[in-house]
Amino acid sequence: MSYQPTGQPNVPFQPPPGGFPQQGPPLSGYAPQPFAPPPPPKRNTGKIVGFIALGICFLLLGGGGAVFLFSSKGSTPIKGVSPTQPVYEALNKALANKDEDAFLKPFQGDALKTQQRKVFRNLVKVPFKTARFERVARTAGGEVEGVSFVHQIKGVDVAPVYEEYAFTFTKDAAGAQVVTDVKGADHPFPDTSGAFYPAPWDVYDDMAVEQLGRVVVISDKAHAADTQRFTPYIAKAADDDVAAWDRSSAGESMVSKGALVVLEPKRDVYSRFYREGEENDALEAGANLVLPRHGADSEDKTQFGGSRIVMDSSLSRFTSRDWRRGVKQISRHEIGHAMVAPYNSARGALPVEVDTWVSEGFAGYMESRDNPAQTQADNRSTLQGYLMDYATTPESDRDSFYAQDANERHQNYVLARLAIRYMAEKYGEKGTFNFVTAEYRDPGYHSQKAHFQQYLGVDRSTFMEKWRAFVRKEVPGVRGEG
Numbered sequence: 209m210s211y212q213p214t215g216q217p218n219v220p221f222q223p224p225p226g227g228f229p230q231q232g233p234p235l236s237g238y239a240p241q242p243f244a245p246p247p248p249p250k251r252n253t254g255k256i257v258g259f260i261a262l263g264i265c266f267l268l269l270g271g272g273g274a275v276f277l278f279s280s281k282g283s284t285p286i287k288g289v290s291p292t293q294p295v296y297e298a299l300n301k302a303l304a305n306k307d308e309d310a311f312l313k314p315f316q317g318d319a320l321k322t323q324q325r326k327v328f329r330n331l332v333k334v335p336f337k338t339a340r341f342e343r344v345a346r347t348a349g350g351e352v353e354g355v356s357f358v359h360q361i362k363g364v365d366v367a368p369v370y371e372e373y374a375f376t377f378t379k380d381a382a383g384a385q386v387v388t389d390v391k392g393a394d395h396p397f398p399d400t401s402g403a404f405y406p407a408p409w410d411v412y413d414d415m416a417v418e419q420l421g422r423v424v425v426i427s428d429k430a431h432a433a434d435t436q437r438f439t440p441y442i443a444k445a446a447d448d449d450v451a452a453w454d455r456s457s458a459g460e461s462m463v464s465k466g467a468l469v470v471l472e473p474k475r476d477v478y479s480r481f482y483r484e485g486e487e488n489d490a491l492e493a494g495a496n497l498v499l500p501r502h503g504a505d506s507e508d509k510t511q512f513g514g515s516r517i518v519m520d521s522s523l524s525r526f527t528s529r530d531w532r533r534g535v536k537q538i539s540r541h542e543i544g545h546a547m548v549a550p551y552n553s554a555r556g557a558l559p560v561e562v563d564t565w566v567s568e569g570f571a572g573y574m575e576s577r578d579n580p581a582q583t584q585a586d587n588r589s590t591l592q593g594y595l596m597d598y599a600t601t602p603e604s605d606r607d608s609f610y611a612q613d614a615n616e617r618h619q620n621y622v623l624a625r626l627a628i629r630y631m632a633e634k635y636g637e638k639g640t641f642n643f644v645t646a647e648y649r650d651p652g653y654h655s656q657k658a659h660f661q662q663y664l665g666v667d668r669s670t671f672m673e674k675w676r677a678f679v680r681k682e683v684p685g686v687r688g689e690g
């Protein structure tokens with residue numbers, strides 16, 4: 209799910225004083241890279257790349273090898289009445305009524321009230337269908353309670369999702385429970401796969417929210433003018449993706465047709481959203497982060513409730529002269545990921561994930577499907593001299609796909625995009641999109657072989673052979689046999 213800048217790899221974020229990071233060549237260029245990218249820093253933990261790069265678009269949280277990726281259950285409220293229950297009821301009623309004074313009442317101290325006033329004023333700008341705080345666990349300290357902010361955004365989430373906080377409680381002089389501290393949970397609560405903190409409403413002092421068509425676009429109020437300028441192009445991208453899907457007549461029972469996009473130009477802020485503590489991926493320009501459905505258990509068909517798209521708006525797609533096209537392209541890519549994300553069935557401690565070439569190939573296809581000349585120039589500059597043999601297939605494994613080397617990573621994107629494009633040209637978009645969602649629904653090598661037969665009427669090895677021929681035709685400079 210991560211979106212790789214074309215033509216030019218992002219360099220590690222080093223903003224010049226008061227300025228933006230380096231920008232790539234003009235978008236129309238797709239030119240060979242004018243410089244060798246510096247090697248990205250090595251990562252200590254294996255999978256941060258995967259997360260971000262999320263080809264699979266999954267939110268992967270955890271460090272030091274601990275992976276809380278998919279738990280068997282979503283966050284589940286504890287049954288029974290707790291002494292703190294009246295506090296949650298008061299907060300939820302206040303939120304529903306947009307009553308700021310009532311919302312702030314349980315929070316003690318000027319600093320905490322100031323913090324929560326900002327959160328409240330941000331929250332009331334969001335078109336929630338559901339929004340409530342609920343207790344999930346009491347940790348060993350006794351005073352600190354795990355809290356889920358369970359929410360569903362209208363037109364965006366197919367089911368409620370959650371964000372995890374830690375509230376510290378005490379009793380006031382009258383014996384009533386009050387809250388003395390609020391933090392994001394620093395690790396997932398039991399039975400959940402991530403804290404998914406912070407959301408933009410936690411980060412921004414004053415949040416700008418633009419709603420247009422299928423999209424909700426959020427930024428710092430300081431960037432409200434830019435956000436208003438970009439939003440029509442993001443909305444158009446969502447319309448383009450949905451129109452393509454609708455025209456294909458592919459199945460759409462779980463297709464998500466709306467999107468929430470956060471635009472942030474400061475890299476250290478951008479890289480925090482929904483994944484605090486994770487390492488920045490310097491090659492990432494945007495990402496689609498998929499949030500588990502609240503309360504899902506392993507038997508549920510719907511494991512994921514919705515997506516959050518984050519984009520680094522300091523990069524060339526937003527700042528070049530051709531920004532209109534750049535914004536539409538990255539938006540089509542990430543919204544493409546978000547559309548099919550609800551089909552994802554990965555769960556448990558060792559989830560089987562959709563092949564990365566399928567997820568990124570689909571997003572790359574949606575991004576580029578009506579830009580043939582520009583896409584071909586990128587294909588040719590990227591794969592010039594690339595070596596293929598009889599065993600070459602597009603990269604399935606996300607660690608390998610999201611290579612630390614920028615050129616290698618971009619080759620993987622292009623090869624995956626060519627696989628889905630070949631599939632769509634040869635077998636039609638209906639069969640291709642149905643193949644993609646079937647892969648999300650039931651990933652794995654043996655399932656994939658069956659999906660090739662069922663949706664495309666071809667066996668996998670024949671498809672791969674024909675795909676290699678397609679790549680060679682598209683890029684005459686590809687080397688090797690097979």
Ligand SMILES: [Zn+2]
Nearest residue numbers: 209210211571
């Ligand atoms: Zn992607």
